[in-house]
Amino acid sequence: MEFKRWKNLGEILPQEVEEFIGSFGKKEEILIEIEEYAKREKVPILLPSSAQLLRLLVSTLKPKKVLEIGTGIGYSTLNIYFANRSSQVTTVDSNRKRLEVARSFFKRAEASIKVVESDGFDFIREELSEGRKYDFIFIDSTKGEYPFFNYKVQALIEPGGMVVFDNVLFRGYVAGRKYERRYERSVALLRLFLNQVKEYPNFRSYLIGVGDGLLVIENLVYNGGGGSEPGFLRD
Template identity: 30%
Template sequence: MAKLYSEKANRNMRRPIVKEEIVNYLRTQQKPNTGYLADLEDFAHKENIPIIQPEVSAYFRFLLQTLKPKKILEIGTAIGYSALLMAANAPDAQIVSIERNAAMLALAQKNIAAYDDREQITLIEGEAGTALPALEEMFDFVFMDSAKSKYIELLPAVLKRLEVGGVIVIDDIFQGGDTVKPIEEIARGQRAIYRGLQRLLAAVLRHPDLTVSLLPLSDGLLLIRKNSEDIRLPLIK
């Protein structure tokens, strides 16, 4: 499994976008995970499986305990670490998590069976583009951490399932800083990701019916609040 992820991993998201000493402080001085979350974090690092970094975990603890969401949608389960982190910090929430990778889903099923004591998490296997239109429930919090080039394609369907006042958090927005560079400086193999993220940012940053913020945590978080019922995104090519 480690070899598989070493070959296919997108290394851009692991390059720090702020000073190394600040990253080190964020990752060592905030409250660490304990128990099974610490074990899952260690497992992911040993197996080279990308999960949210410690500073994002700390931010999620704060955000979820403050917002107290009731219905959470996650796109990109991996081993179930972030779903279990959200469940621990939003104990009244029900969580639906979508994962397309069968190997990851098997690990997530094992971990959730072991640690989801309140039975908060429901897993769906498949492509998010297919699974999202089949959902009937509405959500007040969404975490997107999947194929970066597809974020803009998935966003309209996500917004349809998001309550007014709901929040979306999108991970790995800056790609180690590449997102803000001219496309000529981007490796050809990464340009689909670059174009997808550029389209996403162009569509939402100044949208009149969205409140949006960018945070330079880990590889960058994009926060979106839905402010009206019918959100129409501009067509960005």
């Protein structure tokens, strides 16, 4: 499921609002080039309001280890990297052609980013079997697959860490906006996913109406001074 972003910037917020947000504030020259490439070559990238929030989260949290599933041509990856250059960023995509483009942008930005060509699920399985964890995970891959990331990301995120999923509101269809019949399955899977996420023990989820809908999941289990002191959720 890929969205025709180059035709319509406004999925939830009106197009002119996204455009205004996109032109607000300072932006690295290479990000503008990637935006132009995406428009020209019809490749989906993060919407401006989502890019801003993602950047704010990373620059505030300063995560040590970041994992991204769904590199595309590297627009979100570079937003993450520029938000905190000392984060170790690993980005995964199964599309070789897009990764080649992303790699060339990373090289030009002199950004040291680990690029992995793999299916996201295979990669996560491998990381879990090696006991590796991340402080921040950004997932922007096939929306219908989100329910299958569920337990895996809970195991992969460090205590106090954060997981962000893009496109969870799917143009507002998930929240009740009218949609065509062909989107029924995707909408149902995203609703299932959001219902599952609400039940994660010791996690708090925030559903943010920017871009195409960002879901921010915070792992509330913190490591206390000498041992682990879980910050359990209380109703």
